[in-house]
Amino acid sequence: MIVAVEAVMRRRTDVFLVSRNPVVSSVKVLRIFAVFYEFAGSFAEVVIVNSTWTQHQIAVQKQIWYPLCDCSSLIQFSIDHRENIILSVGQYRPEKARGLMDDHPEYRDNRIRLIFIGGASSLGIDTLMWHILFQDYCEFLVNADYSVLLHYFSRASIGLHSMWNEYFGISVAAGVIPIAHNCGGPKSDIVTTDGPTRNGYLAHGEQEFASAMADVLALSESEKSKLTHSARESVRDRFSETNFKESFLRSLKTLFV
Numbered sequence: 454m455i456v457a458v459e460a461v462m463r464r465r466t467d468v469f470l471v472s473r474n475p476v477v478s479s480v481k482v483l484r485i486f487a488v489f490y491e492f493a494g495s496f497a498e499v500v501i502v503n504s505t506w507t508q509h510q511i512a513v514q515k516q517i518w519y520p521l522c523d524c525s526s527l528i529q530f531s532i533d534h535r536e537n538i539i540l541s542v543g544q545y546r547p548e549k550a551r552g553l554m555d556d557h558p559e560y561r562d563n564r565i566r567l568i569f570i571g572g573a574s575s576l577g578i579d580t581l582m583w584h585i586l587f588q589d590y591c592e593f594l595v596n597a598d599y600s601v602l603l604h605y606f607s608r609a610s611i612g613l614h615s616m617w618n619e620y621f622g623i624s625v626a627a628g629v630i631p632i633a634h635n636c637g638g639p640k641s642d643i644v645t646t647d648g649p650t651r652n653g654y655l656a657h658g659e660q661e662f663a664s665a666m667a668d669v670l671a672l673s674e675s676e677k678s679k680l681t682h683s684a685r686e687s688v689r690d691r692f693s694e695t696n697f698k699e700s701f702l703r704s705l706k707t708l709f710v
């Protein structure tokens with residue numbers, strides 16, 4: 454984030470005058486908070502982070518506690534005969550980079566559906582335009598119930614995760630094949646792209662995302678099954694309640710020894 458500020462990269466949540474002015478950008482609130490965070494953190498005896506990627510951002514000794522995610526219901530979903538549904542889950546916010554998916558030829562095939570499920574207090578103009586331009590291929594489910602999310606997780610073939618530098622992502626447990634932005638937590642902790650433990654795809658930019666989706670949709674059932682089995686095994690224990698409790702107790706012991 455600070456790199457983006459230093460590079461004067463404009464995000465849709467920025468005021469244009471701020472984002473395009475190097476002097477103003479250099480003293481943005483984010484930088485000020487970073488100084489305070491560093492100062493406060495210097496007094497901590499135990500530092501906990503929530504992913505390998507976050508760990509690399511902090512220059513002190515620390516431990517990783519992966520977020521507690523109850524994957525038990527997701528792991529029960531069948532991975533056979535999934536539909537050609539591309540599922541994108543998350544809040545409707547500009548930094549989710551949904552614009553990465555513009556002009557993909559996959560959207561113009563009525564056998565394939567792109568479904569967005571997310572929370573939003575109000576829909577922005579970009580989302581409304583997407584709904585108008587791609588309504589024959591896309592479906593927007595805003596503030597949907599958890600049961601609806603589970604329903605689509607049980608049907609989708611692809612889990613699309615396009616946010617830049619997000620620290621985490623868990624859709625792999627549901628049996629979807631992840632296609633994630635080639636950075637952050639999904640790259641360091643979730644998606645493996647080669648070797649016997651391969652479980653998904655990493656992409657950067659429109660063409661790579663489109664190519665990855667085309668590759669997944671062209672896989673045979675046995676190839677898809679191999680990827681999804683690998684994905685499930687990679688998260689089954691790491692994000693379990695048992696593992697979280699053990700990590701918590703190990704950290705507490707360091708305070709009392």
